[in-house]
Amino acid sequence: MSGIGPVSVGVGYSSLIMSVRLDQTALVTGASAGIGREIAGVLAEKGFDLVLVARRGAELSQLALQLENEHGVRAVAHPVDLLRENAAADLQSELEREGVIVDLLVNNAGLIEVGAFRELPLDRLLRLVRLNTGVLTELTHRFLGSMVERGHGRVLNVASLAAFQPVPSLAVYAATKAFVLSFTESLSEELKGTGVSATALCPGLTRTHMVEQAQEASSLARATPSFLISETADVAREGVEACLAGRVIVVPGVPNRLQANAVRFYPRWLVRTIGGLVGRRSL
Numbered sequence: 001m002s003g004i005g006p007v008s009v010g011v012g013y014s015s016l017i018m019s020v021r022l023d024q025t026a027l028v029t030g031a032s033a034g035i036g037r038e039i040a041g042v043l044a045e046k047g048f049d050l051v052l053v054a055r056r057g058a059e060l061s062q063l064a065l066q067l068e069n070e071h072g073v074r075a076v077a078h079p080v081d082l083l084r085e086n087a088a089a090d091l092q093s094e095l096e097r098e099g100v101i102v103d104l105l106v107n108n109a110g111l112i113e114v115g116a117f118r119e120l121p122l123d124r125l126l127r128l129v130r131l132n133t134g135v136l137t138e139l140t141h142r143f144l145g146s147m148v149e150r151g152h153g154r155v156l157n158v159a160s161l162a163a164f165q166p167v168p169s170l171a172v173y174a175a176t177k178a179f180v181l182s183f184t185e186s187l188s189e190e191l192k193g194t195g196v197s198a199t200a201l202c203p204g205l206t207r208t209h210m211v212e213q214a215q216e217a218s219s220l221a222r223a224t225p226s227f228l229i230s231e232t233a234d235v236a237r238e239g240v241e242a243c244l245a246g247r248v249i250v251v252p253g254v255p256n257r258l259q260a261n262a263v264r265f266y267p268r269w270l271v272r273t274i275g276g277l278v279g280r281r282s283l
Helices: 014-019 034-045 057-071 087-097 122-150 171-190 209-217 232-244 254-265 268-282
Strands: 025-029 049-054 075-079 104-107 153-158 196-201
Touching: 025 034, 025 122, 034 049, 034 057, 034 104, 034 153, 034 232, 049 057, 057 075, 087 122, 104 122, 122 153, 122 171, 122 196, 153 171, 153 232, 171 196, 196 232
Parallel strands: 025 049, 025 104, 049 075, 104 153, 153 196
Antiparallel strands: none
16 A cells, blocks of 8 residues: 556555555445445545445445444445436536545446346346446546546446456356456556556455355356355455555456466457356356
8 A cells, every 4th residue: 555467557555655645535336235345444444535325325324334433534325326317427516516526436336137148138238238337437437537637546447357258148247347347458548647547356256245146047156166256355455455556457366367367368269169168057
């Protein structure tokens, strides 16, 4: 405050310890539960003030109070439905009025839909695309410029292990996470020399409500061995530490890192075929 081989890029933690100020503020979307909640906790532990964003106001307020009491930081709950028209713009304006400077942006809010693409309701798929890619892109654009102007900042985008290969039964979800991964890698190159970095956190199956949804809809997900399911606290800590160290990609868990690296060496037709054989079993 070292990576996974070919899909880990960046500098070591030690060279960046002194560059992290103690009075920084992090904005965390999807902060009321799961990985987002745990990321907020890790950041509070490290001394960051927090802007917590999610739809569920009661859970956010409770978390904000808990983090203030436990870590002595300032945590403010902003209940926002990021899919509402102009939600991101309104959030930015409100923070500017309050004099809040966002030093670290965590784009964690996301949706998942499990099933055959042709059978899933179109409106739900479009909401997924809008939140997982559109809102993430808009928030990054709105807060990144001022980070570059100040000469320091961090962006942590929560992608997925699904970003590395097509996943039948998760076709749109996996495609949005591939977007997040590619977008983050491109940003990381554009930002070289600015003092700002972009990191993609690519967890595999993690004990979250989103994975519970997948397990309810997919027999394959239900059959996943428990040792392949990561804990949210572990994923969050790896993601935050990689972000603060300026690493570009972090894949928590040895089995997940092996899979992410392996697909790079196989021809696309083979990756697609294996994914099809596995994915169709869950439909």
